[in-house]
Amino acid sequence: MTKTLLALSAAALCFTMPVLAAAQVPGGVYKYPAQAEADAALEFDRAAWDFVEGVTTEVGPRQAGTEAEARGRDWAVKWLKARGFQNVADEPFMMDTWVPGDTHKAEITSPFPQPFVIQPLGGSASTGPDGIEAEVVMFKTVADLNAAPAGSLEGKIAYISHSMTPTQDGSQYGFAGPARWVGAGIAKNKGAIATVIKSVGTDYHRNPHTGGTTFRNADGSTDVGRVVPTPAGALSLPDAANLERMFERAGDRPITMKLVLTPERLGMTQSGNVVGEIVGTNPDLPPVLLACHLDSWWNSPGAFDDGAGCGIAAAAALNVQKHGQPLRTIRVLFAGAEEVGLFGSTAYSEAHIDEPIGVAYESDFGADRIWRFESNFRDTNPDLHAELAASVARFGVADSTIVARGGADINIARDQKTAIIDLQQDGTRYFDLHHTPDDTLDKIDPVQLRQNVAVWTQITGILANYEGSIQGD
Known part of the structure; x- marks a missing residue:
C-alpha cells in the first residue's frame, strides 16, 4: 500500500468510524488513542529492532533452564528498566531440564x-x-x-x-x-x-x-x-x-x-518469566497483557521465534506511553521455557490467577506483516471488536469472524476465561525458519517488523484507554 493510500485510508477512518476514549488534537480532528503513535511506528519505530538485535547479538541461543536462558532474562530485565518500564521482575520457577x-x-x-x-x-x-x-x-x-x-x-x-x-x-x-x-x-x-x-x-x-x-x-x-x-x-x-x-x-x-x-537431562533447574509494566492511572481496571516468549532452542538465536515477538510487545507498550499515561496498566510478559513445554505460561498463570486480566494477546509467529484481526468478543462486545478492526484496516489488516484462541504464553487468559485477541502474522515463510539454525536476525524484514509494531500500538492504545468491560467469550 502506498503512503498516499495509507493517508487517505487513515483520514477516512478518522471521520467515519466511532471512537472510544478519543483524544482531540489540534485542528479539531479526533483520532483513536495512540493513532498518531501507531502511524509514526510504521515509518520510524526502532524499539522492536533494538530488542531483537540486542538479544540475538549479546545473548544468542537461550535454551530453557540453562545458563544461556538466565543471561537472556538478565539482559531483558536491564533492557526494560533502561526504557522506563516499572515493576520489572524476573519471576523464577523450577523445571525439569533437557539439553541436546x-x-x-x-x-x-x-x-x-x-x-x-x-x-x-x-x-x-x-x-x-x-x-x-x-x-x-x-x-x-x-x-x-x-x-x-x-x-x-x-x-x-x-x-x-x-x-x-x-x-x-x-x-x-x-x-x-x-x-x-x-x-x-x-x-x-x-x-x-x-x-x-x-x-x-x-x-x-x-x-x-x-x-x-x-x-x-x-x-x-x-x-x-x-x-x-x-x-x-x-x-x-x-x-x-x-x-x-x-x-x-x-x-x-x-x-x-x-x-x-x-542428549541429557539435568534434573530440576531454574527458569523464569520476565515482566514489566507501563502503569495506568486507574488501578481498578484489569491490565492489558502483551506476551511473547524469551527462550529459544539451542540451535539458533531465536530472532523470529521469538525475539521479534518480545520486541513487538515492548515497543507497542512504549509507543502507547508516548500518547500519555493510559487508563489501564500495560503489562509485558516475556515467558520462559515455552519451547520445551509451556512451563513459563503455566507458572505465570498459577502465580497470578487471582489477578484479573482485562485482555491478552501474544506475538509468537515471526515478524512478517499482520494481515488478520481476531477476537473472542465479537459477539459479547461487538462495538469494541468493530472499533479495533476498523482502527487497523489502514495497515492492511482484515477483520475476521474466527474466534481468537490466543498464543501459548497466555494460559492465564484462557484460565480466567477473559478477552483474547489474535493478531495473525503472515506465516508463508515462518516454517522455513522455525526451530532451525536459520532463525537469525538477517531474516527479519524491518519494514514488516514496523508494521507489526504499528498494529500492536493501535490495538493497545485503544484497549489500554477503554473503560468498559471487554467480556471475552
Missing part, C-alpha cells in the same frame, strides 16, 4: 551408505556415545504408524513422513505437527528402539527443524516415573526426501541406519 548434548549423527549403512543431517527432538533419550544401528521402517503419516500392528517395530527404527506445505495462516502445522509431537511415543509403544522424522518445516535446506516430542505409556499415562523415552531426531527435509527415494528403489532390501544422539 554434543553429538547428533545419522547415517545410512545399507544399501546406500551415506551421512544424513539430524538434530535431536526435545525430550529425546540418548543412544549412548556408540549409537544404535537398526533397520528403518517408513510410515508416510502418523495415521499409518497408528495402524501398524502392536510389536511390529520391535528392534527397529521408525521413520515418519508428512506432506507439509507453506500457508499464510500456518494451518498445516496442525496437520504435520503430530509427526513430531507424538510420533516417537507411538513408535516406542509399538516396539521401536528409536524414531526419526521428516522435519516439520517447509524449507529445503540441510537444516533440521527441532522441537519437542512427548512420550506416553501404551495405556496413555504420562506419569514421569514410568514413561521411558527413546532416542528421537528430525532429519533435514532434503535428507528425508533422499531416504524416501531409497525406499522406492531398495526393493526387498532392508534399509539400515546408524543413529548417534547424546
